[in-house]
Amino acid sequence: MTDDVLPDLAGPIEVVGAGLIGTSVGLVCRRLGLDVILRDTSAENLRTAHGLGAGRAPLPGDRPQLVVVAVPPVAIADAIVDALGRTDAVVTDVGSVKAAPLAAVAARASAVDLRRYVGSHPMAGSERSGPLAASAALFDGRPWAVTPHEGADPRAVGLVEALVLECGASPRVMSPAEHDRAVARISHLPHLAAVLVAGRLVTAPEEHLALSGQGVRDVTRVAASDPALWRQILEANSTAVLDLLAEVRSDLDELMSAVAADTGADLVEILARGNAGTQAIPGKHGGPARPTRSVFVSVPDHPGELARLFGDAGEIGVNIEDVRIDHDPGRPVGLTELVVDRSSAEHLLAALESRGWTTHR
Amino acid sequence: MTDDVLPDLAGPIEVVGAGLIGTSVGLVCRRLGLDVILRDTSAENLRTAHGLGAGRAPLPGDRPQLVVVAVPPVAIADAIVDALGRTDAVVTDVGSVKAAPLAAVAARASAVDLRRYVGSHPMAGSERSGPLAASAALFDGRPWAVTPHEGADPRAVGLVEALVLECGASPRVMSPAEHDRAVARISHLPHLAAVLVAGRLVTAPEEHLALSGQGVRDVTRVAASDPALWRQILEANSTAVLDLLAEVRSDLDELMSAVAADTGADLVEILARGNAGTQAIPGKHGGPARPTRSVFVSVPDHPGELARLFGDAGEIGVNIEDVRIDHDPGRPVGLTELVVDRSSAEHLLAALESRGWTTHR
Numbered sequence A, B: 001m002t003d004d005v006l007p008d009l010a011g012p013i014e015v016v017g018a019g020l021i022g023t024s025v026g027l028v029c030r031r032l033g034l035d036v037i038l039r040d041t042s043a044e045n046l047r048t049a050h051g052l053g054a055g056r057a058p059l060p061g062d063r064p065q066l067v068v069v070a071v072p073p074v075a076i077a078d079a080i081v082d083a084l085g086r087t088d089a090v091v092t093d094v095g096s097v098k099a100a101p102l103a104a105v106a107a108r109a110s111a112v113d114l115r116r117y118v119g120s121h122p123m124a125g126s127e128r129s130g131p132l133a134a135s136a137a138l139f140d141g142r143p144w145a146v147t148p149h150e151g152a153d154p155r156a157v158g159l160v161e162a163l164v165l166e167c168g169a170s171p172r173v174m175s176p177a178e179h180d181r182a183v184a185r186i187s188h189l190p191h192l193a194a195v196l197v198a199g200r201l202v203t204a205p206e207e208h209l210a211l212s213g214q215g216v217r218d219v220t221r222v223a224a225s226d227p228a229l230w231r232q233i234l235e236a237n238s239t240a241v242l243d244l245l246a247e248v249r250s251d252l253d254e255l256m257s258a259v260a261a262d263t264g265a266d267l268v269e270i271l272a273r274g275n276a277g278t279q280a281i282p283g284k285h286g287g288p289a290r291p292t293r294s295v296f297v298s299v300p301d302h303p304g305e306l307a308r309l310f311g312d313a314g315e316i317g318v319n320i321e322d323v324r325i326d327h328d329p330g331r332p333v334g335l336t337e338l339v340v341d342r343s344s345a346e347h348l349l350a351a352l353e354s355r356g357w358t359t360h361r
Helices: A020-031 A043-052 A073-086 A099-106 A154-166 A176-199 A214-224 A227-236 A238-260 A265-280 A305-316 A342-354 B020-031 B043-052 B073-086 B099-106 B154-166 B176-199 B214-224 B227-236 B238-260 B265-280 B305-316 B342-354
Strands: A013-016 A036-039 A066-069 A090-093 A119-122 A143-147 A170-173 A292-300 A320-325 A333-341 B013-016 B036-039 B066-069 B090-093 B119-122 B143-147 B170-173 B292-300 B320-325 B333-341
Touching: A013 A020, A013 A073, A020 A036, A020 A043, A020 A154, A036 A043, A066 A073, A066 A154, A073 A090, A073 A099, A073 A227, A090 A154, A099 A176, A119 A154, A119 A176, A143 A154, A143 A176, A154 A170, A176 A214, A176 A227, A176 A238, A176 B176, A176 B214, A176 B238, A176 B265, A214 B176, A214 B214, A214 B265, A227 A238, A227 B265, A238 A265, A238 B176, A238 B238, A265 B176, A265 B214, A265 B227, A292 A305, A292 A342, A305 A333, A305 A342, A305 B305, A333 A342, B013 B020, B013 B073, B020 B036, B020 B043, B020 B154, B036 B043, B066 B073, B066 B154, B073 B090, B073 B099, B073 B227, B090 B154, B099 B176, B119 B154, B119 B176, B143 B154, B143 B176, B154 B170, B176 B214, B176 B227, B176 B238, B227 B238, B238 B265, B292 B305, B292 B342, B305 B333, B305 B342, B333 B342
Parallel strands: A013 A036, A013 A066, A066 A090, A090 A119, A143 A170, B013 B036, B013 B066, B066 B090, B090 B119, B143 B170
Antiparallel strands: A119 A143, A292 A333, A320 A333, A320 B320, B119 B143, B292 B333, B320 B333
């Protein structure tokens, strides 16, 4: 649906599950002046979310326009069915897999009720949890998948898209099955790769770990997430995840043959394919990745130095696309990497150098 | 050897190979007032390195104290043998695998000459190349492995350690074989994991890629390196790499069984092991990772905003350990993640909020 025919998000919005996502949705909607009703089985979560200004307690006679189900994966289907039965609202959920919960809901809700259900999934906030981590800014600039089943009412789809836009996110409409294949590829597989690599570090000798650099940190970072939550996610998406893991195991066999072989051609091809894959990831504004360059600056490791660097960069007027601070074991000086648009790099380098920074390309 | 008995790095230092590493070593040594001789088969590299102030051309009668071989992997053994024959200097190389080049050198050099060879490997500068990327700051705070063979002269080992310290790096002495196992684990395996995940993105539908978040970016970042160089590295370390890949393939089979099984216990255990692995990576100053927390700030995506944020953070006086700028496809507002010492997080949050920033935990 285009913007000018999207239904008006007027509220009340009912949030079921006052965790990170639910409370953040509540905060956005309250900021818009909408009436937000909060439900949660934990009195403490409710108290916290209320206290943050994310919404109010339910009252008799409440008639929500939209219910947002934001409970842990194992509870999602039940909560959706309950909301469909309890209200005449459009119901969405924010779970990170869509097909399995849909099937569970479809088995229990009437066809008429099911028309009001439109699943969705904001790509935001993976490592943090709980209402205290919530923010009205959580979804800014994020993709948010909207995954209607074939029988969904188009006006219900439109209302969920309207919520997504009000939250500052970009709606991406796709089928539940396509969504699950997508997240298997761009979220679950990377997560499992990180877990496998990190798993090889647990019993590593200290002298191996001492050589760690930015590479292993980048690759393993996402493995620091909650195992219990990820178990639920992976089990709910086991088909798509196993399909992809089977492809990767086949790629791994090909890789091992290539490393073991005398000729290097196969190995170069595999490495080049990896190269090409990094170029496939979209850039900041949804288009192809704009060519960037990295500018490296030596920064002493104490408060104020980084601020001074960014202050200078700001004065110079070059937009910073990404930043990485190298923090290897060793002495308290590190390299800060500023990723900027390729055309700005030389200018930034020269300007930083003239301000006394030790830089290099 | 302890600091007070390390030989004095007096020079001249001869650098063979005026690429990123060689030129950077030259720059450090020139800054120390040492005489640096540069050699390279490419007249252009030499010209550039000279121009940067990294050293001078060879002269008859030159007698280097230390030769640093910094040529591409395939040329390393030849260059080491040549330097041992041509000079009476201590000879080191900076290649990223140590056992295979050592074996090639040992097969051709006399036992007496071999005593002067001590391999090493600075963990620095992976994605950039060429003399223009060089800097005297390249090695600041980095680990630098020093890998003497059993017959190496202790004074030669000490001289290489002295070079490492003068470059601002932390020497880590270990055997060549142990080094190769170490880098297989903390560098080559992560690289290959990134390549395998990125390889699955090349033919991905656009709607899959559109949901990309920070996780897949982090995991695949290192796959953007030079395929030809990495082929050489992996082939030179094929034994250690294949051993580790075999372990990972076994882990992958275990993971696939766990995902497919009804009980979740095995899967949680694997995920928890990944968790533990991320904690094994050393922190900034070589000790165990200090507990950190992430503070998230909504930052509009144009020049000056980031500087303003860091300026405020600097005034507040909290040291920033790491920074990540989320730049997903979508609207031009993103979340900047500031990683700080856990005890400072609440203070930083409150102080930023009082300065008008939209923050969350």
